[in-house]
Amino acid sequence: MKGNKNSSQLEVWDHTRIEAKWREVWSKASLYEPDLNSAKKPFYNLMMFPYPSAEGLHVGNMYAFCGSDIYGRFQRMKGNDVFEPIGLDGFGIHSENFALKIGEHPMELSKRTEANFYRQLHMIGNGFAWDEKLETYDPGYYRFTQWIFVQLFKSGLAYRGKAVVNWCPHCLTVLADEQVIKQNSKQTSNSNNQKSEVAAEVEVCERCGTEVERRELSQWFFRITNYAERLLENLDKIDWSEKVKVAQRNWIGKSDGAKVMFASDIESNALIEVFTTRPDTIYGVTFLVLAPEHPLVTTIIDKANGPLQQQIRDFVDYSLKKTEAERIGTKTEAKKGVKTQEKTGIFSGFFATNPLNGEKVPIYIADYVLMTYGTGAVMGVPAHDERDFLFAKKYELEIKPVILPKEEKWDFSHSAFTGEGVLANSGQFDGLTTGEGIQSVIKYIKENQIGAYFATWHLRDWIISRQRYWGPPIPMIYCERCAGDGKSWFTISGPVSTFPPASAQSGQKTNGNWLKSADLRAVGNPSSTATRDENLDWDHAGWYPVPEEDLPIELPFVKNFKPTGSGVSPLATNADFVNTKCPGCGGAAKRETDVSDTFLDSAWYFLRYPSVNVNSKFEIRNSKIPWDREVTRRWLPVDMYIGGAEHAVLHLLYSRFLTMVFYDLGLLEFEEPFSKFRAHGLLIKDGAKMSKSKGNVVNPDDYIRKFGADTLRCYLMFCGRFSQGGDFRDTGIEGMQRFLKRVWRLATNSKLQTTNSKINGEAERMMHKTIKKVTEDIESLDYNTAIAAMMEWVNFLEKKIEVKSEKSKVVSDKKAMNNELLTMNEIETLLLLLAPFAPYMTEELWQSIVKRQTPNAKRQKFESLHAQAWPEFDENKIKSDRTLLIVQVDGKMRDKVEVSVGLSKEEAEEAALKLEKVAKYLKNGKYRAIYVPSKLINFVTSNK
């Protein structure tokens, strides 16, 4: 029997009807809900959850989601229990700014955008586990965000400190360093009456693009710097996109070197600690430089005499102002760069002593030395550092070479030699190479207690507070009375070590040192503490975390949620919220009114998903922990995480940090949250970035309505390599619809043999070749070439049965002779391979053509295509006994000839020489042949 019973219904591919039907059937059958408690082969397939923007789902979101879903569907068909959760990252400045713009309260706005976003996310055809959805603004969720803050506070990893911080004058809040991005803005400047383009770099807010300012404020910080070393080292152990690893390495920014103490005559015992990455150049020190903010500068001004005192004071004032000006209107000319930038400084009138050779060198104050890096003091080695060289030239300081280039001659009066070489003029270290010199000098200064190995980091502590409304209130209470008495949670609750480490209960080892009250910085890696927080005043007197049983501290409805700009959150205006009782003394106290950074909401959501509907039996201090230990053990870490590379040093770094903290607190059994991470590329439109200002943002709704989600999915994946991004063009999507229509027609074709007759020969080879290609390409996320391979196979199948000519009524005699029937095996395989890409259409065809049944929504159980086993390929069936031999003469392809596989060189030569196109080049008979078995033969006639 051929064809199918209900072909009338199948003649038209009515994507809207089909997609709605299968959504309902799949949902009723809980097709995408794995058994979280007992799944045998758990596979956690995650895509970064979206901001539910009020404009709705962006086609770029859909691009990323579909790419992730294809991988998940593939894993499901490979026999895994796939968990693909979805939620909304709805708290935060982004949503709040939009609410402000349109004058709607975020609490109401979020309800609207949530409904719209979820509607759209239902449409795209992903196998989401909807039962476990979560929203970061749900009190049931942020209760735990607050709980996490409390745990960090109790562990000494959350502290309040005063520091110069980034301030966004538009968002009216502080920002973490990671949330400030450098932006190149081309500015035209008029110099010498000539207009020239100067590339200026400005620091802007990651959210709104406004240039940031600096303010000195007291803020809550997370001590991520304690984890710098582990965050860096673990990168080698995880399977992540290289570019994201590189970005994290850069951001963490470790520099190995040494701290060296220089004695000075500023006052007795005034040691100046310098940081250098080149201790081997220490004999070449001819001056010392302090940053204008360096603590000793105040002493210098105090002690200075005569006009010098005022000069130094003026210089320091000028430098600090200039730094500020630079930060606001940075005029660093990118092209010229660091090297030529003028170095300004002033002699302090004091001298320091080189601890290695006893030489006295002048101490300068200069603004090219930054207080925020290293120790804020630098040893000037003009012979071997470009900046020191420029400074020395300007102030006519001695240039003393101590490293000689191994081969060439170097003119030290002309420029600094910064490469590696051999030590000279360095006393006992003469003759050593740079590498040996560094080691020897470090050993020497350590033995003589004048210094030690030291690493400097770029990473800074994470500023958590935001002076905004739309976020989880930071669950802290401040009691003035206790502050006056020097009391805090730490003094009332006794040693922090009473906080029960879960690992102690489960008898498991943790990596971190457990806390003692004396060492509040113990969690993480104390040796990696960066410099800035050394200078923060961390005064926790008067501070108490909200008792855990009182969580969540719900965000109250505040009518005027507009940020105040005065350094406090709009919550401060709500007296009912602010006034509370002190957990320590029971007296009147005030709540913290800042909310936490939105990146804290998203730094742990993946831990929550599997436990959303599970009540954890595990408690800490009468408070349930945010995840169930059993479920978490089964599902985490995330097996495959897909997302944008723009979060390389934001979300991806914060998540790793928190996971390590939870591991150290014994709350988790792994320290890396995402075993495998792949960054997807950027989807652009007609060659240009999509942006609201350009008005070229594509909303998927219209396309889904017109072409169906299946077509859009396939088209998005066909635009280019998933890791590289793609270019969305309206003409391209029509081509993809043509392809799916052809698949539809092929499957519903009357020539479809319903008996399971065997296929063989070329047809079998094509099938196995396609299975192999599609399988391997999905594994490596090369979806574009997987689709191309299926297209090639469909082209082949159409030719095979001449389905096209049947329609057009033109049948060439030659082709009619080859007319074969399509087998059920081929159609089944095609539908299976295409299933992850076009889930709706393939399910419809599978049920009606293969299973010959059309389940309706009422049926609970059915055998979905998406629960079928992924087709296997047989390498032997891909091999052919005939092959095309490429024939070259002097490396140029002249002809090709079909031969049997495995032929000898002699046989290949013989076959090739029969070819006229080849023979004519070899008339004189002088040649030698190079043979690549069964592939290619190259006749070389020249004498080479």
Add this chain to the structure above:
RNA sequence: GCCGGGGUGGUGAAAUCGGUAUACACGUCAGACUUAAAAUCUGAUGACCGCAAGGUCGUGAGGGUUCGAGUCCCUCCCUCGGCACCA
């Protein structure tokens, strides 16, 4: 400046253990079907020369290695992203 992507037809892009460059698709042109259009189908489509057979050139530029280079090496250019007065 350092680090990491990338540069291939008219367009989106394939092909990197060195071995047919441009798969797949879009677009364009021609044709079939049609009163016509749409849809669908067939064919052509890197450039240049040529009626053709065929030939020459061709993967950002220039060198090199090799029988053979998009692929490896060297020197550059452009572009996107990360870091950067980082000592």
